[in-house]
Amino acid sequence: MGIYGALSTAVTGLTAQSFSLENISGNISNSQTIGFKRIDTDFVDLIPDTAQKRQTAGSVLAQSRSTNNLQGDVQGSSTETHMAINGDGFFVVEPSSGQSDGDTVFSGANYYSRRGDFELDKNGYLVNGSGYYLKGLPIDATTQNISGSVPQVLRITNAFLPAAGTSRINYELNLPQLPKTARYQESQAAGSELLNARDFLSLTPDQAATATGATVTGTDPASTIAMAGDTLDVTVGATTVNFTFNSGGGTVGNDIDLTDAASDTVDELLGTIQAQLQAAGATGATVAASGGVITITAGNTTDSVTITDNTTGSALTGFALADVTTDPTVSSTAALAARVDEIAADDVDEFLAQTISGGAITVYADNGAPANVQLRWAKVNSIDNGGAERWNLFVQTDGSATGTAPAWTRVGDDYQFSANGSPQPAIDNTDITGLTINGIDVGDIRLQHGANGLTQFADVNGTAEVTALSQNGYAAGEFISIAISDNGRVVAAYDNGQQLEVAQVVTANFNAVNQLKRLDGGVFAATSESGEPILDNGGGILGASLEASNTDISNEFTKLIITQQAYAAGTRIVSTADQMLQEALNMVR
Structure with a gap:
């Protein structure tokens, strides 16, 4: 290659190091530039095409190498x-x-x-x-x-942001097995934790069928009102039981032995009929001889009582039951079976004393108007009271109501719980149709309880423990x-x-x-x-x-020192080649 070749190669080295210095300068200048990706320098040797034994190191070419794949620090x-x-x-x-x-x-x-x-x-x-x-x-x-x-x-x-009316309330809670209402805390009496329907309703007497004919007493023989071979069909609401009577055949289900020690008096016979009616589904039905007459009572104000009678007792022409009549009293069974749909403003204080708070939440109408939904729970029956663990939910629909105008309204159906505290049947949600709160038309709302959102477990405080209460509506927003x-x-x-x-x-x-x-x-x-x-x-x-920039200042300064030294070394090659050329020129003198 000779001296001129060496000189030319040295110049390419100087050019390459200058290019590297330019990249280093740009990297350092952009060390604070957001998202900057530094440029590194690659050096490529250029080998002349010569015989293998005459190959030289050759010149150098500097190229840019991107670092777009290297992330800077996130700050x-x-x-x-x-x-x-x-x-x-x-x-x-x-x-x-x-x-x-x-x-x-x-x-x-x-x-x-x-x-x-x-x-x-x-x-x-x-x-x-x-x-x-x-x-x-x-x-x-x-x-x-x-x-x-x-x-x-x-x-x-x-x-x-346009307003969005509430369509769903997520509502999960545990109801106490024994709600410690204000009335319960006053008396501690059994049943005082339950809502007393008589305090809020004008109840009509139970539906009943009453026997006519001769007067009977409970201690009379069973044959007073029925004979072997007779039949009696009793229907209470949707429940029908067909009874037959025998003498000496034993009592099996609805086939009753009039001479059996457990059913050989009027009271025992009527008690057996009552037990079979209740077992068949007429849980509130009662059958008894009272005041000299036999009365079959539905136990509520809605189920009717009908009889198909083919009995020929010695004292009566069979049961001789007349058409459905009205019992002169309202039984406790009827009061518990009755549903309180609305609470008048005059009765609010008593209602609050017999219920527990279930929380409150603000919901929104379609136009964004807010409405405060207050919730209260009333336990209306219990196993200890002879019924099922049953609750009703009430919403305050008019906080400014007066007199007989309704202030609270029952929503949904009965909430009934099994002995283990779970809903029976399961309740995933409750739909409230056309809800209006204090004159604000909220519309249809779904109370979403979820698969396990409602329970009835014992609670020492006797209060409802709300675990989730939220809604999906909102007012217009700026x-x-x-x-x-x-x-x-x-x-x-x-x-x-x-x-x-x-x-x-x-x-x-x-x-x-x-x-x-x-x-x-x-x-x-x-x-x-x-x-x-x-x-x-x-x-x-x-x-x-x-x-931040992926430039590392310390690394760039290190490369700067190396580049500077390489450049200085390149200049020495130029100086040496120049001296060698000078010596060659001096040979002709």
Whole structure:
């Protein structure tokens, strides 16, 4: 190669080290640039095509090597619209091409950046510090699902959020087995924890059928009212029991032996009939000889009593039961069976004394008007009282009611619980139709209890323990701010407390990420070598964060020293080659 070749090679070395110095200078200058990716320098030796035994080291070529795949440190930010990508990928951005009628016009081209210092501009666009506009996918306001698949420039509107009427209340609680109501705490008497329907209703007497004919007493022989071979069909509501009578055959189910020691008197016979009626489903039915007559009572005000009689007792023409008549008294069974549908304003104090609080929640009408829903629970029967563990739920529908106007209204059906504290049958939800609270039309509401949301367990305090109480409505809201969640959702906040996801930030990945073309402002353009972008909306975005430059100052200064020394060594080669040429020229003197 000779002296001239050595001189030329040294110059390429100087050029390469100058190129490296330029990259180092740019890296150090951008050590505080958000999302900056440093450029490293690769040196490639250029070997001349010569015979193997005449090969030389050759010249050198300096090339840039991108570090787009190396992440910088993620730092926290006090600005909620700032964001950083934790891992691979780039924000999809688009530059502005100008203004038209005061609004921004876009170029339609996609670029890619790790610079996440986005903030809202005057037109509601998210733009970063380099002037590039963020792109993403809109989210449907109703379903909160992503709408579309092609990224578009995101624009946040500051319009009012329309009101949403409440349609569901999530309501879960435990009801105490023994509610310690004010009335119970006063008396501690058995049954005083139950709602007394007589205090709130004008009850009509029980439905009953009464025997006619001769007077009977409970100690009379059973043959007084029935003979062997007779039949008697009794229907209470939807329950019908067919009785037959025998003499000496024994009592088996509904076939009753009139000479059996357990059924050979009028009282015993009537008691056996009553037991069979209750076992068949007429749980409130009673059969007794009282005041000289036989009365079969339904035990409530709704079920009728009918008889098909074919008995020929010695004292009566069979049971000789007349049409359904009215018992002159109201039994305790009837009072417990009765449902209190409304509580008049005059009875509110007594109602509060016989019930326990079930919590309160504010709901909203379709126009955003708020309504305070107060809930109270009344236990209306219990196993200890001879019935089932049964509750009713009441809502205060008119807090300003007076006189006989209704103030509280029962909602839903009976809530009945088994001995183990679980609902029997299971209750997943309760629908309230046309709810009106203090004149505000709330409409149809579903109380959502869930599979295990309602229980009745013993509670030492005797109060209802509410474990979940929330609703899905809200009033109209004014836009306050925007933020980025850690799953990449753009979230708008309103002064009514609502936060609405309005867009999804997408990221773009590349198979050959270091083959992207670098442009001004920390953005990159796709090239044929990088491949097409692979869009992803799976998250990986950190809100209120920024990615710092991946430049390491100490490493760059180390490379600076090496470059400086290499450059100095290259100059020595030039000096040496110059001296050698001078010596060669001096030979001709």
